[in-house]
Amino acid sequence: xxxxxxxxxxxxxxxxxxLGRLRRERVVVRAVDGITLSVEPGSxxxxxxxxxxxxxxxxxxxxxxxxxxxxxxxxxxFEPTRQRIDLARRIGVMFGQRxxxxxxxxxxxxxxxxxxxxxxxxxxxxxxxxxxxxLLELDPFLRTPVRQLSLGQRVRGEVAAALLHDPxxxxxxxxxxxxxxxxxxxVREFLVQANRERGLTVMLTTHDLADIERLSSRILIIDHxxxxxxxxxxxxxxxxxxxxxxxxxxVEPAAPLRVDGGRVIRVEGPRQWIAFERxxxxxxxxxxxxxxxxxxxxxxxxxxxxxxxxxIYGATATARATTERSSTA
Amino acid sequence: MADAVDAAALYARLSIARIREQxxxxxxxxxxxxxxxxxxxxxxxxxxVLFANVPQLGGWSVSEVALLYALSSLAFSxxxxxxxxxxxxxxxxxxxxxxxxxxRPRGTLFQLVTQDFQLRxxxxxxxxxxxxxxxLATVRVDWxxxxxxLLVVIVPAGALIFGSIWVAAICIVFWTIDAxxxxxxxxxxxxxxxxxxxxxxxRWLRRFLAYVVPTAFVAYFPALFILGKPxxxxxxxxLEVSTPLVALMAAAVTALIWRAxxxxxxxxxx
Numbered sequence: 001x002x003x004x005x006x007x008x009x010x011x012x013x014x015x016x017x018x019l020g021r022l023r024r025e026r027v028v029v030r031a032v033d034g035i036t037l038s039v040e041p042g043s044x045x046x047x048x049x050x051x052x053x054x055x056x057x058x059x060x061x062x063x064x065x066x067x068x069x070x071x072x073x074x075x076x077x078f079e080p081t082r083q084r085i086d087l088a089r090r091i092g093v094m095f096g097q098r099x100x101x102x103x104x105x106x107x108x109x110x111x112x113x114x115x116x117x118x119x120x121x122x123x124x125x126x127x128x129x130x131x132x133x134x135l136l137e138l139d140p141f142l143r144t145p146v147r148q149l150s151l152g153q154r155v156r157g158e159v160a161a162a163l164l165h166d167p168x169x170x171x172x173x174x175x176x177x178x179x180x181x182x183x184x185x186x187v188r189e190f191l192v193q194a195n196r197e198r199g200l201t202v203m204l205t206t207h208d209l210a211d212i213e214r215l216s217s218r219i220l221i222i223d224h225x226x227x228x229x230x231x232x233x234x235x236x237x238x239x240x241x242x243x244x245x246x247x248x249x250x251v252e253p254a255a256p257l258r259v260d261g262g263r264v265i266r267v268e269g270p271r272q273w274i275a276f277e278r279x280x281x282x283x284x285x286x287x288x289x290x291x292x293x294x295x296x297x298x299x300x301x302x303x304x305x306x307x308x309x310x311x312i313y314g315a316t317a318t319a320r321a322t323t324e325r326s327s328t329a
Numbered sequence: 330m331a332d333a334v335d336a337a338a339l340y341a342r343l344s345i346a347r348i349r350e351q352x353x354x355x356x357x358x359x360x361x362x363x364x365x366x367x368x369x370x371x372x373x374x375x376x377x378v379l380f381a382n383v384p385q386l387g388g389w390s391v392s393e394v395a396l397l398y399a400l401s402s403l404a405f406s407x408x409x410x411x412x413x414x415x416x417x418x419x420x421x422x423x424x425x426x427x428x429x430x431x432x433r434p435r436g437t438l439f440q441l442v443t444q445d446f447q448l449r450x451x452x453x454x455x456x457x458x459x460x461x462x463x464x465l466a467t468v469r470v471d472w473x474x475x476x477x478x479l480l481v482v483i484v485p486a487g488a489l490i491f492g493s494i495w496v497a498a499i500c501i502v503f504w505t506i507d508a509x510x511x512x513x514x515x516x517x518x519x520x521x522x523x524x525x526x527x528x529x530x531x532r533w534l535r536r537f538l539a540y541v542v543p544t545a546f547v548a549y550f551p552a553l554f555i556l557g558k559p560x561x562x563x564x565x566x567x568l569e570v571s572t573p574l575v576a577l578m579a580a581a582v583t584a585l586i587w588r589a590x591x592x593x594x595x596x597x598x599x
Binding site for chain 2: 057060063065066067081084085086088089091093095098100102104109118119
């Protein structure tokens, strides 16, 4: 059985835009436009897309926050908004930009309150708490009020809080946003471990391609409310993320350089952008550039998720051009 | 039943947590409670000033109006203690933090109610009780079992009526965010009107208070019954004892409105 199922799910928002001084225009914006997908138990799925693509809206429909405009949703066998309370017992939710913990209480007291809200049996609560304290290293700030925690500490607290009741599925909306490299890594490791040892199914939205690379084998890309890619990460990189970019600052402005294995895609004064295949060595390329013109500085840019998405979108835009506009009055 | 006990225990637990947070700042807490107690007497002083100029108000003596005031004010301050922080809802809906309430396995309204607990609001309750004591000591009542029973029941029933009005009114924020001033007009306005005998008002306002926003049932009708006063408006006598029933009906209607409102929630952000 699939743990998460969506069948042709849509979500429209009604927005009222001012039109002149008093009149208002009623505009229907389609945030999610016919998504069909399913997720197997025990998988980690990364859900990405540019801002406003409909990621959060999808997550909010899956967690029972938003009622879909049409289509069918099943999560752990429940219809999210109709069976909200049953569903809430079986899922954990963490929003990277929102605080779910009690702001003025020590972290441990938030855990205690959640234990009663979710009716977690004492012995299971103790067992989970002990495990999370160790894995997420919560002990140094367990008795500190949440308002005094650093972002990294708070996120670790939030992740633990989302899992105290042993959910089957964990939904994470931008879990690593704003975290430093070390904190990101700690959260990722914890999620991988929870997936392996508890069989936890994870669905996360992120802007950080590294989250997806470290965590998930499967990636879903959404743009303009439609699913435009559903497959594994390796295949995605093969297809769309093959090129890296070498940025060179020359001592003096020059004509676009001609180097083997790379092509100049942009020139701005003394600065040039050279795209090259993932397989090509950046060092060799740099040497080739230096042989032609004196170098002041350089940097290598990995393709970020926005680039990859833009490239995929570019490939599908032509196909979509004939279909109807997503927002209509 | 077990669910109700469990919910009550959780309510107590969450409220105690909030009180402990507030008691971290003891002096501020003490001053606020005292201030609330003192300021709420100004309300009542307005009534006394009125009676310094007229011996009666629509056929009601000062003690009788004090009884009306105390019943209404006690019900209102109980409502305020339990759900006063519903004022936070517009902000939660605007910022999208209402999301968090929807992903937890408890009733939405229950979670909202347990979000906060402002102990300083007991100051207002204490003032209402003081005025109720004054009214009962000075007013002439032929006490019967029925009258005493009604007196005991109407305070929680009145609080339920006020609570239902508040919740129903605040639901408007799920449709238009900036309308909570309109909601305030209904809630605070309704409680103000309930402090005076409704027969002094215009016919349309009376009907509004009796049938639309039923605050006339909080104090006016039950007070007629307790005082054994003939209704100056000549309305049917059964209205005088129907407060508990009206409270349950108001709560039922509000529950339906609330459900529809939550389904209309649009969250915020991407």
